[in-house]
Amino acid sequence: METNRSSIAENLARVRQRIARACEEAGRSPEHVTLLAVSKTCPAGDVAAALAAGQHAFGENYVQEALDKIHALAAERPRLQWHLIGPLQSNKTRVVAEAFDWVHSVDRLKIAQRLSEQRPAGLPPLNVCLQVNVSGEASKSGVSFDELPGLAQAVAGLPGLRLRGLMAIPEPATEAEAQRAPHRRLRQALEALRPVLAPTGAPLDTLSMGMSADLEAAITEGATLVRVGTAVFGERPRRAG
Numbered sequence: 001m002e003t004n005r006s007s008i009a010e011n012l013a014r015v016r017q018r019i020a021r022a023c024e025e026a027g028r029s030p031e032h033v034t035l036l037a038v039s040k041t042c043p044a045g046d047v048a049a050a051l052a053a054g055q056h057a058f059g060e061n062y063v064q065e066a067l068d069k070i071h072a073l074a075a076e077r078p079r080l081q082w083h084l085i086g087p088l089q090s091n092k093t094r095v096v097a098e099a100f101d102w103v104h105s106v107d108r109l110k111i112a113q114r115l116s117e118q119r120p121a122g123l124p125p126l127n128v129c130l131q132v133n134v135s136g137e138a139s140k141s142g143v144s145f146d147e148l149p150g151l152a153q154a155v156a157g158l159p160g161l162r163l164r165g166l167m168a169i170p171e172p173a174t175e176a177e178a179q180r181a182p183h184r185r186l187r188q189a190l191e192a193l194r195p196v197l198a199p200t201g202a203p204l205d206t207l208s209m210g211m212s213a214d215l216e217a218a219i220t221e222g223a224t225l226v227r228v229g230t231a232v233f234g235e236r237p238r239r240a241g
């Protein structure tokens with residue numbers, strides 16, 4: 001897959017087609033599924049090419065790399081939405097609270113509190129999702145299903161944040177039901193939170209799940225935002241760590 005301007009536009013068209021077809025098969029409206037183009041490791045020029053092809057929401061994993069791109073594309077800032085989808089250390093919360101529109105990877109109250117305190121007063125509250133560990137291995141980030149309600153309750157009360165929903169990165173799977181099961185558990189977890197958190201007014205309108213390989217399974221299970229990198233920008237160079 002090439003990563004020049006026209007191939008990014010073609011890739012985006014193909015991904016939008018996949019989303020439309022999956023929505024049709026699931027009896028859902030494609031308006032209810034946002035495409036987040038995951039631009040990690042891509043140069044700012046690739047983001048500009050995607051923007052020219054009508055893509056406005058971008059996901060980044062590495063804070064410093066993202067800040068460089070946000071800076072390089074400062075003139076386009078009003079048309080861009082920047083989402084942090086990678087792990088966040090507490091020493092980076094201030095720059096993230098200042099520069100991003102969304103953070104999908106909140107899995108600890110301490111990080112959420114810092115983001116809330118450090119969100120500049122002139123900006124709208126930072127949109128956050130809680131990252132849930134749906135595959136259950138100790139090595140992966142994400143809050144457990146058991147600890148999710150308590151964390152959600154606490155985060156919903158933070159004034160600098162809007163709790164939009166849940167995010168997950170399931171273990172890769174090839175078989176359809178194996179792809180769907182973790183996405184279904186995430187949807188059920190969000191549905192269970194809604195009545196509990198209703199008094200807080202948290203929107204809880206977002207299920208951030210599905211990537212290049214499994215976006216159809218995620219949409220079938222109710223994804224409202226799919227995070228797609230490879231299918232938009234091509235294969236990434238391998239990165240250590």
Ligand SMILES: *Cc1c(COP(=O)(O)O)cnc(C)c1O
Pocket residue numbers: 038040061085086169211212213227228229230231
């Ligand atoms: C890299 C990444 C993606 C995109 O993955 P692809 O398989 O390239 O579509 C989505 N979500 C997260 C959290 C990622 O780190």
